[in-house]
Amino acid sequence: MDDPIARIDRMEWSGPNAYRSASGAPGPAYWQQRADYTIAVALDTTQQRVSGTVTIRYTNNSPDSLRFVWLQLDQNLYRPGSKGSALFPADSRWGVRGFEGGYDLSGVQVNGRPVTIRVDDTMGRIDLVEAIAPKGGKATIAMTFAFRVPEHGSDRMGREGTLYEIAQWYPRMAVYDDVRGWNTDPYFGQGEFYLEYGDIDFSVTAPAGYTVAASGSLQNQGDVLSAAQRERLARAATSAVVVPIITQAEAVAAPVRGTRTWRFRAINVRDVAWAAAPDFRWDAVNANGVLAQSYYQFAKAGKAWEQAAEQTAWSIRNYSDLFFRYPYPQATSVAGPVGGMEYPMFVMVHYGDPLDDPKSIFGTIDHEHGHEWFPMIVGSNERRYAWQDEGINTYINAFANERRYPGTNSYPFYQQNWKRAVDDRIDSPLMTPPDRVDSRALGAIGYRKPGAVLLALRDNVVGRETFDRAFREYIHRWSFKHPTPGDFFRTIENVSGQDLGWYWRAFFYSTDVLDLGIDNVTMRQQEGQNYAVIALRRNSSVPFPVKLRLRFADNTSQDVTLPVEIWSRAARYSAMIAVKAPVTGARLWPDGVVPDFNATNDVWGTPPVTTPVASSAGGLSGEIGGRPSP
Numbered sequence: 313m314d315d316p317i318a319r320i321d322r323m324e325w326s327g328p329n330a331y332r333s334a335s336g337a338p339g340p341a342y343w344q345q346r347a348d349y350t351i352a353v354a355l356d357t358t359q360q361r362v363s364g365t366v367t368i369r370y371t372n373n374s375p376d377s378l379r380f381v382w383l384q385l386d387q388n389l390y391r392p393g394s395k396g397s398a399l400f401p402a403d404s405r406w407g408v409r410g411f412e413g414g415y416d417l418s419g420v421q422v423n424g425r426p427v428t429i430r431v432d433d434t435m436g437r438i439d440l441v442e443a444i445a446p447k448g449g450k451a452t453i454a455m456t457f458a459f460r461v462p463e464h465g466s467d468r469m470g471r472e473g474t475l476y477e478i479a480q481w482y483p484r485m486a487v488y489d490d491v492r493g494w495n496t497d498p499y500f501g502q503g504e505f506y507l508e509y510g511d512i513d514f515s516v517t518a519p520a521g522y523t524v525a526a527s528g529s530l531q532n533q534g535d536v537l538s539a540a541q542r543e544r545l546a547r548a549a550t551s552a553v554v555v556p557i558i559t560q561a562e563a564v565a566a567p568v569r570g571t572r573t574w575r576f577r578a579i580n581v582r583d584v585a586w587a588a589a590p591d592f593r594w595d596a597v598n599a600n601g602v603l604a605q606s607y608y609q610f611a612k613a614g615k616a617w618e619q620a621a622e623q624t625a626w627s628i629r630n631y632s633d634l635f636f637r638y639p640y641p642q643a644t645s646v647a648g649p650v651g652g653m654e655y656p657m658f659v660m661v662h663y664g665d666p667l668d669d670p671k672s673i674f675g676t677i678d679h680e681h682g683h684e685w686f687p688m689i690v691g692s693n694e695r696r697y698a699w700q701d702e703g704i705n706t707y708i709n710a711f712a713n714e715r716r717y718p719g720t721n722s723y724p725f726y727q728q729n730w731k732r733a734v735d736d737r738i739d740s741p742l743m744t745p746p747d748r749v750d751s752r753a754l755g756a757i758g759y760r761k762p763g764a765v766l767l768a769l770r771d772n773v774v775g776r777e778t779f780d781r782a783f784r785e786y787i788h789r790w791s792f793k794h795p796t797p798g799d800f801f802r803t804i805e806n807v808s809g810q811d812l813g814w815y816w817r818a819f820f821y822s823t824d825v826l827d828l829g830i831d832n833v834t835m836r837q838q839e840g841q842n843y844a845v846i847a848l849r850r851n852s853s854v855p856f857p858v859k860l861r862l863r864f865a866d867n868t869s870q871d872v873t874l875p876v877e878i879w880s881r882a883a884r885y886s887a888m889i890a891v892k893a894p895v896t897g898a899r900l901w902p903d904g905v906v907p908d909f910n911a912t913n914d915v916w917g918t919p920p921v922t923t924p925v926a927s928s929a930g931g932l933s934g935e936i937g938g939r940p941s942p
Contacts, residue, residue, distance in 0.1 A: 327798065331490040336802030337789050344508070344794055346371040347485040351514035354571070355476060355522075355588055363416075363458035366482045369510075370444070370451050374488060378444040381451070382488075383429070383436045384507075386480035386499045387459040388414045389466065395433050396466075396500040404751060405651075406501030411462040415483070420455040429455070434499040435486065457483055465650070466501045469585075469660075472649045474565060475609060477660050479585040479653065482514075487693070489794050497695045502754060503746040504694035504701070505687075507582035509792055515575045518588050521568035523558060525594070525607040526586035527658040528578030529641050536572050548596035549603050554621045558594040560610060565590035578656060580639070580792060582691055585655035587646045593617075599625035602638055608647035614667025620645050623674050627681040630712050635685060636787045643684065645677050652676045654683035678712050679705060690790050697797055698746040698754075699820070703762025710767060723905050726764035729756045731909055734825060742820040743797065764907055765819045771905045773815060773857060773876070774808045782807035814876065818854040819907075826906070827851040828858065829913030833898050836888070844895040846887045848878075851910070855879035859906070862889070863897035863920035871902065 328334035330341035348371075353364030372378050389396045391414035400406040420429045422440060429436045444451045461471050461478065469479040480499075487495045487506050495506055516524050524536075533542050541557055548555035578584050589609060595618070596605045604625035608617040624645045632638045640657045650660040659680035664672040682705040686692070692700035710722035733739045733756035740749050740757050742765070749757045770779040786795070786803040797820070805812050818824065831847040844862060858874035870891060878885045897917035901908060904922065908914060 327802070332796070332799060334802065335806040336786070336799050336804070338793060342793070343373040343375070343490065345373055345485070345488050346510050347508040348510040349482070349512045349514070351482050351512065352517075353481070353515070354517040355478075355519070357474070357476075357519055357522075360461045360471060361458060362461060362478060362481060363456075365454065365456050368453040368483075368485060370453060370485060372444040372446060372449040372451075372488075374490070375446050377446055378440070378449075378488070380437055380439045381444075381453070382486035382494045382496050383438070383453075384484045384486050384499065384505075385415050385417075385431065385434050385436050386484075388431065388434045389499055389501060390414050390459075390462055391433075395498055399500050399747065400502065400751065406466045406751065407464075408462070408466065408501075409464040411460075411464065413460040413462055416458045417483070418456045420453075422451055422453050424452070432498075435496050436483070455483065467651050468501075468653050470649060472612075474591070475587070475589040475648055477585075477587045477646065477648045477650050479583075479655055479660075481585070484583070487794065491794075491796055495693065495695070497745070499695075500747045502749070502751060503696075504698070505583065506693040506695050506794075507691070509580055509582050509691065512578045512581060512584050513576075514578075514584060514586075515573050516586055516588065517571050517573040519568065519590070520570045520572045521566055521590045522572070522588045523590070523592040523594065523607070524574040524586055524588045525592065525605070525644055525646055525658070526574070526576045527581065527584035527644075527656050528576035531575040531577050532573075536574050545596060548598065550598050552598060554595050554597045556593070557596050557605075558592060560593060563591045563593040563610065578640075581656040582688060583655050585658050585660075587648065587658075587660070595621040597621050597625050599628045599638075599643070600632065602628050602640070603642040604628055605642060605644045606647070607644065613647040613663045616664035616667055616670045616673050617647050619670035620647070620661075620673060620677060623670065623677045624681060626716065627678045627712065628684075630678075630715060631682060631685055631708065634711055635708065635784060636689060636791065638684065639689065640684070643681060645681070647673075652680050654680045654688070656684070656688045659683070674716065675709075675713070678716070679709050682708055682712070685787070689792065690787055691792065691794050693794070693796075694746075696745050697743065698749070698758035699742045699762035700795070700797060700800065702758040703742065704766065706759040706763035707766040710763065723764060723767050726760040726767070727907055729760035730764055730907070733757060733761070734823075734909065739823045741823055768905055768907050769804075769812075769815060771903075772859065773812070774804070774810060778808045779804070814855055822853065824853045825909045826854040826856050827910040827913075828856060828900060828908060829910065830860075830898055830900060830916040831884075831913075833862075833895050833916050835894050842891050842893065844889045844891045844898075846872075846889065846898060848885045848887060849913075850879050850883040850885075851913070856906070856908075858887075859901055859903065860887075861899045861902035861920045861922075862891065862895050863899075863918060864891070864893040865896050866893065869920040 331339045333339045348369040350367045397408045429438050544557045592607045606620035628638050628643050644658045651662050653660045661676045686704045687701040694701045713720040733753040738750040738753040782804045785807050829849050831849050834845045836843045855876050857876045860872040862870045897919040899919040900914040902922050
C-alpha cells in the first residue's frame with residue numbers, strides 16, 4: 313500500500329536564487345542563523361538525573377523578522393504518550409523501553425522577561441513580546457531544565473551502572489533556514505538531527521570521584537586533574553605513541569566526598585555531548601596536531617580498547633588527508649553500551665566483540681569519527697535525509713577500510729545489504745525521511761545503499777578523478793553550512809559537467825533496480841570488416857552506461873563502453889562493434905561495482921573472465937587536504 317504521508321516528492325532543489333545558486337554553491341546572499349550557548353548542569357547519580365541552566369544567544373541573520381522561535385526538546389521522547397513511543401515498539405532499538413522521563417522546564421525568559429514555552433511533543437514554541445529583527449537581530453533565551461537519564465536512551469545515550477553517556481541533553485534551537493523556514497520535524501528516535509552552529513561553553517558538576525569526557529576543550533585542568541595527569545596530557549599532545557593520562561592503576565572507583573566541576577568550550581559546533589564514570593582509563597595521542605583520546609572502563613571494554621586512541625588518531629588523520637582538514641582541537645572515543653553515536657569531537661562506541669580484538673571496534677570508531685565530516689562539518693538535515701550523513705559517511709568509510717586493511721572491498725557488502733532489503737520488499741527511495749523507513753531496512757537504506765550508489769556513480773558514470781574533485785568541492789562549499797540534497801546534486805553535475813538527472817531519479821527517488829541484459833550476439837561482415845552485433849535489453853526503468861567485455865575464439869578479449877544515452881529512446885539497443893575475430897562470449901560489468909541485481913542475463917556464450925578492481929574505492933585521485941583540487 314502506498315504511504316499516504318510520504319515526502320519523497322519534496323525535492324528541495326532550491327535555486328537559482330540569491331541564497332543558493334544553480335551551480336550548487338551558496339549564493340551571494342546565503343545566510344544562516346547562529347546559536348551560542350552557556351550551559352551549567354549537575355549530574356546526580358543517586359537520582360540518575362541531570363539538572364541545570366541553559367542560556368542561548370540567538371542571532372537572526374535571515375531577512376525575516378521572527379515573532380516566535382522553536383526549540384528542540386529531545387528528552388520528551390520519554391514522556392508517556394510521545395509520538396516516538398507510538399511509532400517504534402518499546403523494546404526496539406529506538407524504543408523507550410518503558411522509561412518515563414522528559415524535560416522539567418521552568419524560569420523560561422527571553423531578554424530577561426518571563427515567557428511561556430508551548431510544548432508540542434519534542435518541540436517547543438516561544439511567542440516573543442518583541443520580534444527578533446532581521447539581518448543581525450539578537451535574543452537571549454534562558455531557562456532551567458532537568459531530566460531523568462534513561463537507561464537505554466534509544467541507543468543514542470543512556471547509562472550502565474556507574475557510567476553515564478549524555479546526549480540530546482539541553483534544549484536546542486531548531487534550525488530556521490531559507491528552504492523551509494522553521495524545521496520542526498519532531499524527534500521520533502530513528503531520525504537524527506539538524507542544528508545551528510555556534511560556540512558552546514558548558515560545565516558538568518559530577519561526584520568528585522568521576523572523570524568527565526566531552527566535546528570541546530577542557531578549560532580547568534588544574535581543578536580536576538592531578539599534576540601528573542596534566543603532565544601526561546601535555547606530553548600526549550605532541551606524542552606519536554599513546555600516553556595513558558589515567559592509568560589502569562588510577563582507574564579505580566573509590567568513594568570521594570563532594571563534587572567537582574568540569575568546564576569545556578567548543579567553538580563553531582552544532583552540538584556537544586559528554587560521558588562520566590568513576591573508573592575511566594584515559595589514553596591520548598597526537599594526530600597531526602589533534603589530541604585523539606579514548607575513555608573506557610577496562611573491566612567492560614577489554615584489551616581491544618587499549619588500541620582505541622590509536623584508531624581514533626588514524627581515522628582523524630585519514631579523513632583529513634583525503635577530504636578536508638579536521639578543524640577541531642580534539643577527538644574523543646568513549647566505550648559504553650551505546651552501539652555507535654556521534655557528536656562534535658565526541659563519539660560513543662560499543663565495547664567490542666571479542667573484547668580482546670582491536671579490529672572488532674575499529675569499524676565503528678572509524679564510522680563514528682567519519683561523521684565529524686558528515687554532518688558535523690557539512691551540516692545537512694539528518695532528520696530528513698539519512699543518505700546525506702549516514703550514506704555519504706558509509707561511502708567514505710570504504711576508503712578508510714581499504715587503507716587500513718589493504719585488499720578490502722566494501723562494495724559487495726554494501727550491495728548485498730541493499731539487495732536483502734529489495735528481496736524482503738522493505739526497500740525505500742533514498743529520499744525517504746529516516747523515520748519513514750522500515751526499521752529493519754534502516755541499515756540498508758540509510759547507510760549501505762547510498763554507499764553503493766555513490767561508489768557506482770564514481771566508478772562507472774562520472775569517473776574517479778572527476779567525482780573526487782566534485783565531492784571535495786561539495787565539502788569545501790558547504791562546510792559549516794546547511795546543504796540540501798539539491799546542493800549536492802547540482803555541485804556534482806556542475807563540477808563534472810554531466811547531466812545526472814537520470815541517476816538521481818533512478819537511485820534516489822525510486823526503488824526500481826538496475827537490470828540490463830544481453831539478449832544475443834551475432835556476427836556481421838561489412839566492407840571486409842567483422843562486426844559483432846550485441847543485442848542489449850533494459851529490463852527495468854533504470855538506465856545505465858554499459859561496460860561490456862567480448863571474448864574471441866583465441867581467448868583474447870576486447871572491452872566496450874557505451875554511454876547512458878543509448879537508452880533514451882527505447883529499452884532495447886543493438887550495439888555494432890568492430891572486432892578482429894568472431895565473438896564466442898560476452899559479459900556485462902567485467903570490473904564489478906555495478907548495482908545490477910540480475911546476474912543471470914549478464915553473460916552470453918562462453919563469457920570472458922572478470923578482472924575485479926583491486927578495491928571498490930581504488931584510492932582517491934587528485935589533490936587531498938583542506939581544499940579541493942582547483
